[in-house]
Amino acid sequence: MRIALTGASGFVGASVRPLLEQAGHVVTPLDRQHGYALGDRPDLRDHDALIHCAFAHQPGRFRGGEGNDPQAFITANQTGTRILFDQARLCGVRRILFLSSRAVHDGYPPGMFLTDDLPPRPDNLYGRVKADGETCLASSGGLLGTSIRATGLYGPGPRNKWRDLFSDYLRGRSITPRAGTELHVADLAAAMLLLLAHPAPPATVNASDLVLDRHDLLAEVARLSGCRHDLPRRADAASMRLAGCAALARLGWRPGGMSLLKQSLPQLMDATPHL
Numbered sequence: 001m002r003i004a005l006t007g008a009s010g011f012v013g014a015s016v017r018p019l020l021e022q023a024g025h026v027v028t029p030l031d032r033q034h035g036y037a038l039g040d041r042p043d044l045r046d047h048d049a050l051i052h053c054a055f056a057h058q059p060g061r062f063r064g065g066e067g068n069d070p071q072a073f074i075t076a077n078q079t080g081t082r083i084l085f086d087q088a089r090l091c092g093v094r095r096i097l098f099l100s101s102r103a104v105h106d107g108y109p110p111g112m113f114l115t116d117d118l119p120p121r122p123d124n125l126y127g128r129v130k131a132d133g134e135t136c137l138a139s140s141g142g143l144l145g146t147s148i149r150a151t152g153l154y155g156p157g158p159r160n161k162w163r164d165l166f167s168d169y170l171r172g173r174s175i176t177p178r179a180g181t182e183l184h185v186a187d188l189a190a191a192m193l194l195l196l197a198h199p200a201p202p203a204t205v206n207a208s209d210l211v212l213d214r215h216d217l218l219a220e221v222a223r224l225s226g227c228r229h230d231l232p233r234r235a236d237a238a239s240m241r242l243a244g245c246a247a248l249a250r251l252g253w254r255p256g257g258m259s260l261l262k263q264s265l266p267q268l269m270d271a272t273p274h275l
Contacts, residue, residue, distance in 0.1 A: 004050045005050075006051070008027070012153060038081070038084070049093065052097070056080075057126075073125065074125070081132070085140050088143070104134065110240075117247075145203065149204060154185070162268060166221055172229045182208075186260070194252060198251060205245070215231050
């Protein structure tokens with residue numbers, strides 16, 4: 001399958017691309033390094049699928065990623081996504097995977113269980129922009145489209161999300177308690193491969209794996225490093241909205257859980273400045 005991949009040099013795209021290629025797909029990278037920016041109309045003729053991972057935001061921030069310029073954020077991401085999906089349709093692309101976010105459900109009550117087909121209810125600009133992308137994809141007639149509502153993503157690379165957290169712990173700094181839902185980018189890629197191969201993929205899927213407390217994450221860092229600094233107290237996770245992943249599970253998806261996290265930690269820690 002010939003696949004166009006936006007955001008191919010970003011954290012997600014750079015992790016997903018080699019796994020798509022290992023599976024036998026031919027990937028056309030669409031990013032600034034290859035002359036693409038959100039809002040452009042790339043030549044997607046002769047492509048079987050589009051995977052849209054590109055997203056313009058303030059470094060390290062998704063919610064609140066608009067910074068002081070919400071209009072530019074909307075123009076790049078919301079308008080840019082609409083233009084891209086329209087271009088894919090005009091070029092005859094048959095399949096689209098859109099990297100959406102759990103943020104489309106931020107408006108639901110704390111502690112609610114989130115099903116795959118739950119309608120969006122965002123309460124911030126990031127979630128509204130992602131929800132608009134989902135609506136745009138769903139209304140693109142004749143396409144096999146899936147919006148992937150991913151939770152927090154982790155994995156190796158120079159933009160490892162826990163780099164500063166690990167550094168602060170190893171330096172003995174105070175760590176704010178926090179728990180979140182996490183997913184390895186390799187498991188996201190595995191979900192994408194299953195969706196690309198399915199003759200009638202679902203319109204929306206949740207993609208989530210671990211409920212991870214910083215206490216437990218840093219306990220593993222302490223074990224590997226020999227560091228004995230105090231761990232943060234456990235966070236209260238009672239109000240977390242947990243995402244069910246029944247749709248992907250029915251396709252045979254099995255994320256790596258704590259085993260994959262532990263396997264990945266040495267590589268993640270290698271990129272961390274200890275002192």
